[in-house]
Amino acid sequence: MKRIIFTLALLLPAMAIASTELHLEKAPTDITDKAALQEGAKLYVNYCMGCHSLNYSRFERVGKDSGMTEDEVKQNLMFTADKIGETMTIAMTKADGVNWFGVAPPDLSVTARSRGVDWIYNYLLAFYVDPARPFGVNNLIFKDVAMPHALWERQGLQKPVYETVTEGGQSHQVIKSLEPVNQADAAKAENYRKDVLNLVTFLEYVGEPAKLERQRLGIWVLIYLVILTIVAYLLKKEYWRDVH
Numbered sequence: 001m002k003r004i005i006f007t008l009a010l011l012l013p014a015m016a017i018a019s020t021e022l023h024l025e026k027a028p029t030d031i032t033d034k035a036a037l038q039e040g041a042k043l044y045v046n047y048c049m050g051c052h053s054l055n056y057s058r059f060e061r062v063g064k065d066s067g068m069t070e071d072e073v074k075q076n077l078m079f080t081a082d083k084i085g086e087t088m089t090i091a092m093t094k095a096d097g098v099n100w101f102g103v104a105p106p107d108l109s110v111t112a113r114s115r116g117v118d119w120i121y122n123y124l125l126a127f128y129v130d131p132a133r134p135f136g137v138n139n140l141i142f143k144d145v146a147m148p149h150a151l152w153e154r155q156g157l158q159k160p161v162y163e164t165v166t167e168g169g170q171s172h173q174v175i176k177s178l179e180p181v182n183q184a185d186a187a188k189a190e191n192y193r194k195d196v197l198n199l200v201t202f203l204e205y206v207g208e209p210a211k212l213e214r215q216r217l218g219i220w221v222l223i224y225l226v227i228l229t230i231v232a233y234l235l236k237k238e239y240w241r242d243v244h
């Protein structure tokens, strides 16, 4: 009986998560599309890199893989005196990030893999006006996110459209969809989608070279575990010698 209860206790949260799973629109990315990669890289350095590093990517490699010349890379992607062979690190420390946003903006090298490309695509489309939040925006995909809407100039703003849902005799309002706050913002919608697609394509590409880095690290983790096991075994032997 105890075991059944224990198993159920383990299963229930998993079932709850499964039932609230979001419906994500598919992102039609194509990482062989060099124009999309170039555009995405430009958007990234202009709008995201103030806060999010790409510690495993080098300007030079990004330029080469997206078909830019060295001069184009310098003009379009590099604003500081960095050398072209350098990694795309940022000056903001973790402590600064926590200070300013409450959460340090994570490095986005592997986010396309951890969260998934579709998740990032939908996330960047899901910011909406919420005066209760510190930066005046909330996000449908990532509730109470600490990130400001970095691309609001390109998208404009969206407001929620509510519907009333009745559950167990109680009715409450939930957000049904988002819509532009005015005509001018509505006119930007199509271009904004392209921006987001280019950005997500770039992040998907960025996640590939990082895979190699993770494998390299993985080997060291395994070696470490083997050594740890040997030490633990020797220690156990040592303890039991006194007991016997």
Ligand code: HEC
Binding pocket: 044, 047, 048, 049, 050, 051, 052, 101, 103, 104, 105, 106, 108, 111, 115, 120, 123, 124, 144, 145, 146, 147, 148, 150, 151, 199
């Ligand atoms: C002003 C700083 C800032 C800028 C600029 C910014 N972000 Fe963020 N971002 C954050 C912070 C802070 C978080 C952490 C949010 C949280 O955990 O609540 C975050 C989280 C994210 C996440 C979720 C990561 C995860 O796995 O939890 C993604 C994806 C992301 N940002 C993408 C972007 C993209 C793409 C851009 C450029 C268009 C961008 N961000 C620009 C501050 C920023």
